Amino acid sequence: MPRHKRAKGKGKPNRPVAECIRGMIRASGPPLSPQCCIYKVPSNIYHMNVAAYEPYVVSIGPFHHGKSSLKAMEKHKLCYLQSFLERLKLDLEDLVNTIEEWEEETRACYAENIELSSNDFVQMILVDGVFIIEFFLRSHFHDLQDDSDRILTFNPGFRVAIKHDLILLENQLPFFVLERIFDLAFQHLSLENFPTMLSLAFDFFSEYNTQKKQPGFEVKHLLDLLRTFQLPSNLRRQPKIDAKFEFLYSATLLHKAGVKFKVASSGWLLGIHFENNILEIPCLKLDDTTESYIRNLMAFEQCHYPYDSHIIDYAFFMDYLINTTEDVDLLVQSGVIVNLLGDAAAVATLFNNLGKNIAFGCSNFYFGGLCEDLNAFYRVPWHHWKAIFKRDYFSTPWRTTTTIAATMLLVLTLIQTICSMISLLK
Structure with a gap:
């Protein structure tokens, strides 16, 4: 490959370019001070x-x-x-x-x-x-x-x-x-x-x-x-060391696996808790100002607390839960979301767009351990079968009564059959 010809005058300082760069450096101002805490949104x-x-x-x-x-x-x-x-x-x-x-x-x-x-x-x-x-x-x-x-x-x-x-x-x-x-x-x-x-x-x-x-x-x-x-009063909850968190199943899928949704008594955004197949989430009232409130907190964390982004973690957790209007309806019915926007599709769109262009890493995800527990619960087949059984046979008082009556009839029929067989054997 032929070598490029050496530019004429190479080795001598190019003063116009150097002065231009110096001017750009002066115009950019000093580096950010440790006191800096107020930013323009990226x-x-x-x-x-x-x-x-x-x-x-x-x-x-x-x-x-x-x-x-x-x-x-x-x-x-x-x-x-x-x-x-x-x-x-x-x-x-x-x-x-x-x-x-x-x-x-x-x-x-x-x-x-x-x-x-x-x-x-x-x-x-x-x-x-x-x-x-x-x-x-x-x-x-x-x-x-x-x-x-x-x-x-x-x-x-x-x-x-x-x-x-x-x-x-x-x-x-x-x-x-x-x-x-x-x-x-x-x-x-x-x-x-x-x-x-x-x-x-x-x-x-x-x-x-x-x-x-x-x-x-x-x-x-x-x-x-x-x-x-x-912010929580305790230390950041870390994901389990022996597992890698990748995603969380949606609210509808978790519900089909037997997870019940309940309003948490804590009230603060990060006060989410999962135990005994019950996922407790603080109530979130969605009105015309909620998105602005959450977005500005997220933008501030992205600029100032990139490695301690609790609000961003909350937004991503809710985005995992909510994919469709069915997910929204489920959370509204359980009281977790109070929808003053009027449209379930608007709520789903809101949460699905919050995390766009936001840097997010799973390695320090506040809800990492919680999501792993939920995923582990979802992957147990028995939880699905139990949830299907409850949904199909005990979801309403009428279905419960019908199931009990049918079970009693089956038991009585079985007893009668056994009695008849015993009398024939005699």
Whole structure:
């Protein structure tokens, strides 16, 4: 094979190319800081359902700042800021100067370069941070609400939309910013039993805290708090060493093998348990916001907790269980799923699409051992025969009565036959 001719001038630095590369490196910014915890949703995940990651009414933080569709809320933010400053008698300049000291630390929490000037960035952090604090305060202390508060007093649906927006991955502020502003505002007041910023967040998102966890741990932002609500208190459950998990049979197939589905009393997503042919799964209410809630938790885990992805594991477990509308109907009948979407096909599609473009590995699958137990149960022939026998002969009171009557008739006929044979032998 002929050798390529040596390029003219080889060995000399190509300055235009080198400068271009240096410019690209400078434009890319510094590497991610250990403080980084707020990310843009990866594009391959984002485009699976754009609406699940976009705020409805309010922008928080830099990623959606200034969007025309969200500008209507900026006036409400400023009204909340004015009320907050006047009620607590705070000096705006002092507050701004203090937040300026956190600018570099705050910027380091974002995975993207923030193109806002220092003044614009500090202003955004102050306005958005105070809005969240004041919103939580007014939700907790109802006497703070007045006729001018059109968010909480006149439009309850607005409150639901804001709650949705506050749990989006791209719509976060570092939680330390909220805590520091909160502490600055209330440090001069001596109030007994007054809540902390974290306890206010606990109260606002109480419906997600089904394990009744108590404040006393650090969170990175509000979405991280919701994830923490769902984490187990014990260590990650590991798959059995002597077996390799590959898949799980669907809910319908497991049911035909004799597995019964029951609503778990635990309430938290990962509280799934299998014992004595009963699979207990926490009830999941599916409404218009559920998919966005789960998707944002999954996107956050994919970016920040790739080796500790409990919510992703839950989504894949449910995807294994649900393949068809029959699987959905079975879980709805057992109370495991409350379907407010109205269509069983929509539920099946939701779960079948959650895991698309999500990196998933079985080696650290939280439900690996549970799935192996279910698969082992399914592969025992006796369980299938017993389930068929119960389904065909004892599934309803009428079938049970008919089966018992037929059995008694058969026994009586057998006894009569035996008696007749004995009398003939005599």
